[in-house]
Amino acid sequence: MKLQFLDPLYAHPGPVASVYLDTSRDLDEADGAIESRWRRLRKSLLAHDADRATVDAIDEAVGADREVAGRHGQALFAAHGELLLTQCLPEPPVRDTAQYGMLPDTLPLALQHAPDIPYAVVILHRVHVGEHGGADEKLEIDCESGRWPTGRVAPGARSHRRTPVDTWPKEVEELAGELAAGMDTAGTETVVVAGDPWAVNSLMRAAPSRLQSALVTLKDGQHRHREPGRALLEEELAVLLDGRLPDRDRHQLDTFLGQRARHPEYVEGLPAVVAALQRGQAQTLLLSRPVSLDRHLWVGAGPGHLALTGEELNAFGLHYYWEEPAPGAALIRAAAGTQAELIAVPDEELPLEDGVAVALRYTSS
Missing domain, CATH: 3.30.420.60 (eRF1 domain 2)
Known part of the structure; x- marks a missing residue:
């Protein structure tokens, strides 16, 4: 799956407010329930230093999917008082969330697009x-x-x-x-x-x-x-x-399996994935569903500024970087920024070390 639909989120510097909200219309008084849930998220954003103009930009877009019947959700992103992206989600989020950080929290949105x-x-x-x-x-x-x-x-x-x-x-x-x-x-x-x-x-x-x-x-x-x-x-x-992959993804998955059979140390596990994304060598990022990434990564301003430690980025000559608490957001930004694609596969079908892997554009041997 291509990730270019996320480009509007990376065209603006952070910090970014990222909201995932259940906006289902399959219950009585849906508008009131949505407003109540959003009110809690709004308070959370303001408490985490989000500026009021950015929160207001999201406020105006909440519930704009009211013409869609049944169960669904909404993903909303804003920065510096401007709404960057809003999308209707085919499934409501497991829980309503609001984050304010340097990177947009794009992993849940990307997973709702897959397999595309x-x-x-x-x-x-x-x-x-x-x-x-x-x-x-x-x-x-x-x-x-x-x-x-x-x-x-x-x-x-x-x-x-x-x-x-x-x-x-x-x-x-x-x-x-x-x-x-x-x-x-x-x-x-x-x-x-x-x-x-x-x-x-x-x-x-x-x-x-x-x-x-x-x-x-x-x-x-x-x-x-x-x-x-x-x-x-x-x-x-x-x-x-449901449960199928598009033809292109199946081809990329076959490529990964062949590469893993020869050189698993280059394509599977978080260190291998980070190294491939740093070099722009990843053709496809693979994630196991359900995604469970519990290790913080270090990132800089550019999509390839990704590392397991801050010292590594410093060794690359970077002087502005930070520890990113949402590793999924860092991986998706790096993949989108280096034109890598995304495949999400059930863990029981394809167990992956650390839950992540890559198919490489080319190999060194």
Whole structure:
């Protein structure tokens, strides 16, 4: 998974206020509950010396995801009185948190983006318009794209159109072409199709071979109604995509396994990871889920300014550095700043020393 969506957070110097808040709408008096939770976090930020302008910038954005139904959360970041980034989270945080420090607390946000699988959904419905039965029979076409799992609460482009049933044979060729093009432009890996069996079968037949390999069809009536602000076929997508990795991540994981088999001391464990990120040598940062990083790191102003001790940074000629209490934030900043990607894998599937590893861009031997 690429980390460029975090770039706005690293374009500004710290300190940064980082807030993770449960903004679920699946209970009565949701607004009051959200306001109460935020009030506690606001007091905590001010008590930890966050300036009032920065806290006020977050205050204005809290609850801005009110159009999204169901369980979800919000991540908000601000610095020097400016809101830097706010995103709706597909899952509410385990607990509400507010931190004020030199680095933004980006690890929880990055993990909620992973594995970042590009997908598309197509729903085909036959409807009758007017009083003449088949003469006014139409086919409604709903299409939506997104990236899983953030697409649950932040789906991408959506289109809706209606076409006469007798023109569907021509329309289906165009639709198949659009979906195939999405595999090139957006990297779409899974296309879920549901609805009228005749229309679905027509799309299957019209799809070029590379699109057919990505198509997953659902039985008519199997799909559920879409809740406000949430993805089409959200529950079905969860069954299909939860626990999967995108193709690129699987390739990077294979690269890591090969490197670990030859030189585990270069790619696994916190010392190896820090060394690779220092040199900009990491292609991919791997983290075990659940993430458990309990060792402080030392960091400087630049993304490659990362070390196990302050003495090491001093030996590099740095005179401004600090001990960072959130090692996850330091690792994610270093990965994003050196264009490394992120893969999060369950610990039971891939145990890692210290819970961290890297796939290298190149090796010295």
